[in-house]
Amino acid sequence: MPAPILQVRDLRTQFLTDGGVVTAVDGVSFDLFPGESLGIVGESGSGKSVTALSLLRLVPDPGRVVGGKVLFRNQDLLQLSDDEIRQIRGRDIAMIFQDPQSSLNPVLTTGFQIAEAMQAHGKAKAEANARTVELLKRVRIPAAESRVKDFPHQLSGGMRQRAMIAMGLANAPSILIADEPTTALDVTVQAQILELLGDLNRELGAAIVMITHNMGVVAGLCSRVIVMYAGHIVEEGPVEEIFERPQHPYTWSLLRSIPRVDALRHERLRSIEGIAPDLLRPPSGCRFHPRCPFRIERCFTDEPTLEEVATNQRAACWVTMERARREMHADDLLDIRPGAGSGVHPGEQI
């Protein structure tokens, strides 16, 4: 296995709110390898987006990265000066946001904004303009030459997101962070954007970090996945393993709650009992224990750490599904096995 391009170690990000301190990202560690596509999934408030923003030090007020390391090319991004991190942003690590409607400046032309992303990193204006058309073609925007002069409101939602991707790719970054890039789009366009991202990942060799709450997106695009819950990583591993043999009850519940095309008619859609924890007062022990069907006494008091549960697969759980199946007859209890990859329909959301 090649050396990781990005190493995140014990990342902690807090928000100082009126109600108290919310630790949105609490001791997150992971590696990103060159050219891979890594999915980070979790429900709203699990800390996945804040993790992504923390990497580039873009956490909005009143949030603050309070600890940990983000190692990129032997330097800790969290220790760089404002100007040094600015030069990393967009050039080495680019980011795509959720809503292309609001992430393009409404009063500037699309082409101007893409060219500007290159000029910010020292490309001459003429060169940047020439490359802009090339980039728009690359993300398959038809009539790219004339679209350059269009304002964002003159483009469709899908085209705007393509333009955003073009902007992200402008400086040929080695890492592309996509924060729910398909959430604001409708399903057919989602599929096109995912396909485009997959192609670009293969053609350009940029590593993609896909932040999403959509398991279908992960299945379609990613090779490895990190599952987050309440600011912690609860499970990580190769996509096939996670879909086939999830070891954390949360992952297992997530997969079980995806509607399935091949499900029997009378089957009801399952949801995860309870609500996401209040991070102002996180539960003791394992943060998932109030909602976990397989909790044991230890889960109430001790916080589990990520342990190797299979090759390349790690989970933070005292029980793990292996044992839940063996001793608690989890599958009998719940008659279907969680999504076996193929049954997951892209676009269906958790």
Place this chain on the structure above:
Amino acid sequence: MATAAAVVAREIPSPEQASLWSDAWRRLRRNRMALISTIYLVLLVLVALLAIFYTPYRMSAVGIAPTYSGPSQAHLLGADGVGRDVLSRLMIGAQISLIVGVGTQLLVVVVGVTVGLLAGYYRGWLDSVVTFIINVFYGIPDLLVALILVFLLGPSLTNIIIAIVVTRWMDMARMVRGQTLSMREREFIEAARASGAKPVKILFGHILPNALGPIIVQATFGVPAAILFEAFLSFLGVGIQPPTPSWGSMAADGIAALRIAPHIVLAPSIALSITLMAFNFLGDGLRDALDPRSRR
């Protein structure tokens, strides 16, 4: 979430897809009062430009007509107390008013926009200091500040402009600060930061263009206020110094003879009133035209 219908609707290219500014111009033209005001102001500017090369008489030539004589064929607006041609002086006065009005607002825009952008974007102690200074300036009576400044610097045209800017920059700074505060949370600013744009670029390349509408409207409303303030200072005798006429000092000259020769006061007063109204109507029209919420 964009619905499929909305996406399809946007994808149909409309042939007359107007840009922001041509759209605004179209809407401004539909506003009758704003259009009339624009025409009047264009004429006023032409008159002021004409006055550089030509006035019916020299504006400082004394005794070319009987003192206090009313309007006649030779002197369309009559003559003042020392026999100077009122029309010629009114034309030069238009120059002064426009220079003061537009000049102060240009400076106000430069100062207010810079201060407002920086305070709104960086917040923290800088914002606290700026807000405090703004409040202090609001607290001091502007006439007092202007009088002291003119006495200290001397009553030249430039100094009067500086004095007015010092007393009138706060509205612009506060408005731009507010715009920046709300704008900096918008996603496209975050996206610009994520793409490695320099802070200067974000401020002047992304936030400023979005705030341009309100800035133009505010500046347009600021012009008549500045003109009025200059006229007021000149009326008090601390403004433009003789023999250069200002609408304010012309009115002051005529006030003693109001009973026997009202035209000396009326001519500059009416010119001033119409000009102030025109700028206000134009500002109103611009506000409607540039406000995307009032899009019709």
